[in-house]
Amino acid sequence: MGRPPCCDKVGVKKGPWTPEEDIILVTYIQGHGPGNWRAVPTNTGLLRCNKSCRLRWTNYLRPGIKRGNFTDHEEKLIIHLQALLGNRWAAIASYLPERTDNDIKNYWNTHLKKKLETNDGISSSRQPISKGQWERRLQTDIKMAKQALRDALSFEKPDCPPELKYYYTLANSSHSSASSTSSATYASSTENISRLLEGWIKKSPAVPAMSRANSDPAQHSDQTNNLGDSVFCIESATTPDVSTEGSSEVQLPLELMETWLFDECIGGDYGQEIGDLQLDEF
DNA sequence: AATCCAAACAACCGCCTAAGT
DNA sequence: CACTTAGGCGGTTGTTTGGAT
Numbered sequence: 001m002g003r004p005p006c007c008d009k010v011g012v013k014k015g016p017w018t019p020e021e022d023i024i025l026v027t028y029i030q031g032h033g034p035g036n037w038r039a040v041p042t043n044t045g046l047l048r049c050n051k052s053c054r055l056r057w058t059n060y061l062r063p064g065i066k067r068g069n070f071t072d073h074e075e076k077l078i079i080h081l082q083a084l085l086g087n088r089w090a091a092i093a094s095y096l097p098e099r100t101d102n103d104i105k106n107y108w109n110t111h112l113k114k115k116l117e118t119n120d121g122i123s124s125s126r127q128p129i130s131k132g133q134w135e136r137r138l139q140t141d142i143k144m145a146k147q148a149l150r151d152a153l154s155f156e157k158p159d160c161p162p163e164l165k166y167y168y169t170l171a172n173s174s175h176s177s178a179s180s181t182s183s184a185t186y187a188s189s190t191e192n193i194s195r196l197l198e199g200w201i202k203k204s205p206a207v208p209a210m211s212r213a214n215s216d217p218a219q220h221s222d223q224t225n226n227l228g229d230s231v232f233c234i235e236s237a238t239t240p241d242v243s244t245e246g247s248s249e250v251q252l253p254l255e256l257m258e259t260w261l262f263d264e265c266i267g268g269d270y271g272q273e274i275g276d277l278q279l280d281e282f
Numbered sequence: 283a284a285t286c287c288a289a290a291c292a293a294c295c296g297c298c299t300a301a302g303t
Numbered sequence: 304c305a306c307t308t309a310g311g312c313g314g315t316t317g318t319t320t321g322g323a324t
Binding site for chain 2: 016049056060102103106107
């Protein structure tokens with residue numbers, strides 16, 4: 001039968017996005033939320049294929065994305081996750097919520113792959129993974145995903161940090177009544193895009209203030225910087241499906257995950273230890 | 283200053299899967 | 304159950320950028 005093209009090839013613009021297009025897309029998503037990408041080009045007048053719109057949003061315009069140099073910490077995490085999961089960039093990205101799969105993939109292909117090829121210190125120290133070990137790792141991955149999902153669904157717990165509750169509430173309300181609250185949910189996207197488009201636009205588009213946000217523009221940058229503290233929550237608010245992929249929106253499992261990964265090269269039977277002991281305690 | 287080349291990264295392409303009809 | 308479609312994913316390509324000559 002053959003799959004039809006996702007969009008008409010005629011009249012579809014390709015190549016780099018312009019700031020104007022970015023603003024149109026962000027403005028639209030602020031009002032309607034991400035999703036129904038097929039309708040986006042029609043409703044916005046963008047001469048872009050719906051896939052292109054989605055990719056532009058998820059890889060560049062989406063709130064909470066950290067750009068720029070990868071830290072050593074992130075680098076190590078990627079190396080270990082790649083060894084564990086292979087080229088499943090989306091899965092790897094779920095452990096680094098501030099980074100996109102595309103970003104990680106690019107970084108791997110341009111930096112880490114070569115680094116590992118030339119630096120025997122890392123690659124040769126890793127023993128080949130036996131089938132049994134690999135299966136245990138996979139099981140562990142599934143456990144992690146399940147736990148992350150459970151945690152994400154239990155933000156009502158008394159010990160849940162206020163920040164988590166706030167974003168969880170925000171996420172829920174945006175799903176239940178998109179028209180009234182979506183602007184709040186995507187307010188951070190305006191901050192994001194205003195940073196991205198810095199120098200092109202004098203003022204960021206007017207957006208209703210987030211309930212916790214101070215309207216003082218002088219504090220704008222501080223709020224933007226503080227996003228990093230709650231980025232997991234923002235992610236869950238905008239892309240709730242991510243949690244099913246094993247994203248650790250909750251700090252604790254992520255930290256344990258990192259400990260687990262970094263301890264892996266030191267410990268012997270890593271899979272056994274992690275799968276049977278530590279993670280079972282979650 | 284001009285040219286070349288490699289690195290970096292944004293974006294595209296095609297395949298796959300889940301959900302809807 | 305078969306088919307369609309939207310969305311997600313990984314591989315690849317094209318463009319830009321910066322450094323070397």
